[in-house]
Amino acid sequence: MITYEELIVIIVRIFGALPVLKWAFAGSIIAILVDLSDLFIIGNLQLGGVRDYQSLDKALDLAYMLTFLIVVLKWEDGWERRIALILFVYRSIGFIVFEFTDARIILFIFPNVFETWFLFIACKKLIKPTNKLSLKGSLLLFPFPLILKLLQEYILHWGKLLDKYKMGDALSVIKDIFKIF
Numbered sequence: 113m114i115t116y117e118e119l120i121v122i123i124v125r126i127f128g129a130l131p132v133l134k135w136a137f138a139g140s141i142i143a144i145l146v147d148l149s150d151l152f153i154i155g156n157l158q159l160g161g162v163r164d165y166q167s168l169d170k171a172l173d174l175a176y177m178l179t180f181l182i183v184v185l186k187w188e189d190g191w192e193r194r195i196a197l198i199l200f201v202y203r204s205i206g207f208i209v210f211e212f213t214d215a216r217i218i219l220f221i222f223p224n225v226f227e228t229w230f231l232f233i234a235c236k237k238l239i240k241p242t243n244k245l246s247l248k249g250s251l252l253l254f255p256f257p258l259i260l261k262l263l264q265e266y267i268l269h270w271g272k273l274l275d276k277y278k279m280g281d282a283l284s285v286i287k288d289i290f291k292i293f
Contacts, residue, residue, distance in 0.1 A: 117153075117154065118168060120153060121150045121153055121154065121168065121172070122168075122172065124146060124149065124150065124153065125146060125147065125150060125172040125175055125176070126172070126175045127146075128142060128143055128145075128146025128147070128149070128175075128176070129143045129146070129175040129176035129178075129179045130179065131143065132176065132179040132180060132182075132183060133179055133182060133183065136183050136230075136234040136237065136238070137231070137234040137235050137237070137238045139179070140176075140180065140227075140230060140231050140234055141231070143176035143179065143180075144176075144227065144231070146176075147169075147172075147173065147176060150169065150172075166210075166214070166216065167211065167214075170207050170210060170211070170219075173207070173224065174207070176227075177200065177203070177224075177226065177227070180196075180200075180226065180227070180230045181196075181200055183230075183234070184196040184197065184200070184230065187233075187237075188244070190244050190245065191244075191245050191246065191247050191249070191250040192233045192236075192244065192245050192250065195229060195250055195254070196226060196229055196230060196233065199225050199226035199229050200226045202222060202225075202226070203222055203223070203224045203225070203226045203227075205222060206218055206219065206221065206222020206223075206224075207222070209222065210222070219265055220262070220265045220266060223258075223261045223262055223264075223265045224261060224265070225257055225258050225261045227261065228257030228258070228260050228261045229254070229257045231257070232253060232256065232257050233245075
């Protein structure tokens with residue numbers, strides 16, 4: 113039986129993925145922020161808890177990843193699209209391995225670079241929609257989303273640096289930052 117807390121997280125995450133279909137770049141930012149929001153939702157609700165957060169989170173990642181994939185499939189064939197499809201398959205393999213092993217290191221070995229690649233390309237398409245990346249350009253760009261995602265994966269899954277924080281903690285930090293100004 114699903115808890116109310118799990119149901120709220122599921123609804124928020126699915127609806128948070130939908131803006132990507134209308135606005136690729138802005139929608140992807142919304143989807144990524146909504147993806148992070150479930151940690152705050154869970155930390156502040158007492159509606160039955162979430163029994164297996166990592167599995168639920170990875171399954172719900174598929175909601176926004178599928179919206180990203182729908183957009184990618186509309187891109188013209190080229191290196192931007194090919195690399196995105198390879199990264200989607202790579203992360204999907206990692207998701208399956210994680211489900212069987214439940215080892216968080218798998219999430220670091222199979223980082224969701226598909227997400228950050230999509231974000232970079234959606235931004236590029238917003239700024240310069242007619243420019244296509246060559247293989248060389250793609251290879252020069254690729255380290256940036258890779259490093260960004262590995263850093264995030266380390267913080268969230270390997271280093272578990274945010275596991276002990278709740279929404280109230282984050283809001284207190286933000287409030288303290290604004291007190292400085």
